[in-house]
Amino acid sequence: MGEASAVVEQLDMLGHATGVEVEQSSPDEGEKIAEPFDPDDIDVVTRSMTVDLLLSRTESEMIDLQPDFQRRWGVWDARRQSRLIESLLLRIPLPVLYAAEDEDERWEIVDGIQRLSTIARFIKPQIIGGQPLTLTGLEYLHDYEGKDFEGLSSRLKMRLRETELIIHLIRKGTPPEVKFNIFARINTGGMALSAQELRHAITPGKARDLLQTWASLPSFIHATDGSVRPIRMDDRELVLRFAAFYMLGLESYKQPDMDGFLITAMKAINETDETALSVMQFNFVSAMETASKIFGHDAFRKRFEKDAARLPINKAVFEALSVSLARLTHAQLATLEQRAEALRHGFMALCHDRSFESAISQGTGDIRKVNRRFSAISDLIAGVLADA
Structure with missing residues (x-):
């Protein structure tokens, strides 16, 4: 027995x-690739895009900010979302985003959906069907406590819209098995x-x-x-x-x-x-x-x-x-x-x-x-x- x-x-x-x-994994499980793939199959491009461009792409349904992961933007509470907006206002760079491109060149956000969804909720909530975000629990910019996007000055609105985010995009020609391996290796967030x-x-x-x-x-x-x-x-x-x-x-x-x-x-x-x-x-x-x-x-x-x-x-x-x-x-x-x-x-x-x-x-x-x-x-x- x-x-x-x-x-x-x-x-x-x-x-x-x-x-x-x-x-439960074996000690070395997950550290090896069962069947090696051709490095030439990996097609990754890095793009720097403004928030305005990303929201425009989202509004035209070329970026899915509510994929069927059961991981809705509401996972982050208002305080955490507000702190992210505060970081953008302070010009603090955000971590890079990762996306997978499908055959129709739509982007499925795999790492960064909470960040992008928060930005959309604050600047243009209608494109994700969410309630507007009102800033709360800010650490430094106390003068903006209780304000929504419309409550900001024109200068700060433009600062947010022109903020550039870095996206690593796994192109559509990359085999699914290779995409999975890439994302599994970078999929280490909280x-x-x-x-x-x-x-x-x-x-x-x-x-x-x-x-x-x-x-x-x-x-x-x-x-x-x-x-x-x-x-x-x-x-x-x-x-x-x-x-x-x-x-x-x-x-x-x-x-x-x-x-x-x-x-x-x-x-x-x-x-x-x-x-x-x-x-x-x-x-x-x-x-x-x-x-x-x-x-x-x-x-x-x-x-x-x-x-x-x-x-x-x-x-x-x-x-x-x-x-x-x-x-x-x-x-x-x-x-x-x-x-x-x-x-x-x-x-x-x-x-x-x-x-x-x-x-x-x-x-x-x-x-x-x-x-x-x-x-x-x-x-x-x-x-x-x-x-x-």
């Missing part, structure tokens, strides 16, 4: 629990994007809408007991993990690079016809409904003791169990439901197995561990069906 590793629940940028277990938010930013197309739609399905919400908070797109990542292994197959996972594999899956969804996606959705829903009936509130979570406290959703368990269930026939799913106790008991025994527990807890992107958890759950299900 292996000892259970410590389970830590993931937190959002405000310190709230997301309902998903943190995937409110850094999650991996799924990065994937969302650099991979446009219908996959974005599909992940959101499936994560909103009653069957998914019920199976996860409504415990996965969407604020960091953890719910969409769970759906994507299912889609990746269901569509591409376990045999396609040939590099220890889960992020790259999931980006490939998003591109595959974009290229798949609606009929095939409908079939996959039907099987996804069947898997969710069966998992709910068999495991109840404990679906997709580690389970070591029958009466132990419930643990968060485990991403590795979710992908392996959901895909395994989705590949079964209606009759096989019905049989599993009848033998629910045997399957629950078998899964609990697996969680006490050292190699399986490791495969769903630490370094889960390792090829051997991916194969281990899929084969273990597949063998468990096959055994329960054979004994029926």
Whole structure:
């Protein structure tokens, strides 16, 4: 019997629990590139643009200041937003911004959305549908306390409009995998994007809408007991993990690079016809409904003791169990439901197995561990069906 590793629940940028277990990395995980890419594929340009030009580009919808990250400009409170405007008035340079360019040359702001949104809210709030910002909690410019943009002198208004910001733009010809690696390396701010938010930013197309739609399905919400908070797109990542292994197959996972594999899956969804996606959705829903009936509130979570406290959703368990269930026939799913106790008991025994527990807890992107958890759950299900 292996000892259970410590389970830590993931937190959002405000310190709230997301309902998903943190995937613990191996010591060297994240420091290596699974498959080297050609440096010539990197196309990054640096641009210096005035605030006026950036707001104009935003107003014409060529910059998206409210991308679907669930990271609205309201994450910053009025005091923090006011301090940023104060910095501009004092001519203090802001950190550089990073953006990804799509095929239509629109810019998705990946690092700096809070800064740009704050500036827009103060100078031209209508373009982001926000309430005008009134300065509060200023550190030096106390004479401007309580003022909005219109309350400033013409000289200060012009100073703000002509302020130049530096933007590093990842051009549209750069492969998504390369974009992800670049952004992952610079994504170290206090409110850094999650991996799924990065994937969302650099991979446009219908996959974005599909992940959101499936994560909103009653069957998914019920199976996860409504415990996965969407604020960091953890719910969409769970759906994507299912889609990746269901569509591409376990045999396609040939590099220890889960992020790259999931980006490939998003591109595959974009290229798949609606009929095939409908079939996959039907099987996804069947898997969710069966998992709910068999495991109840404990679906997709580690389970070591029958009466132990419930643990968060485990991403590795979710992908392996959901895909395994989705590949079964209606009759096989019905049989599993009848033998629910045997399957629950078998899964609990697996969680006490050292190699399986490791495969769903630490370094889960390792090829051997991916194969281990899929084969273990597949063998468990096959055994329960054979004994029926």
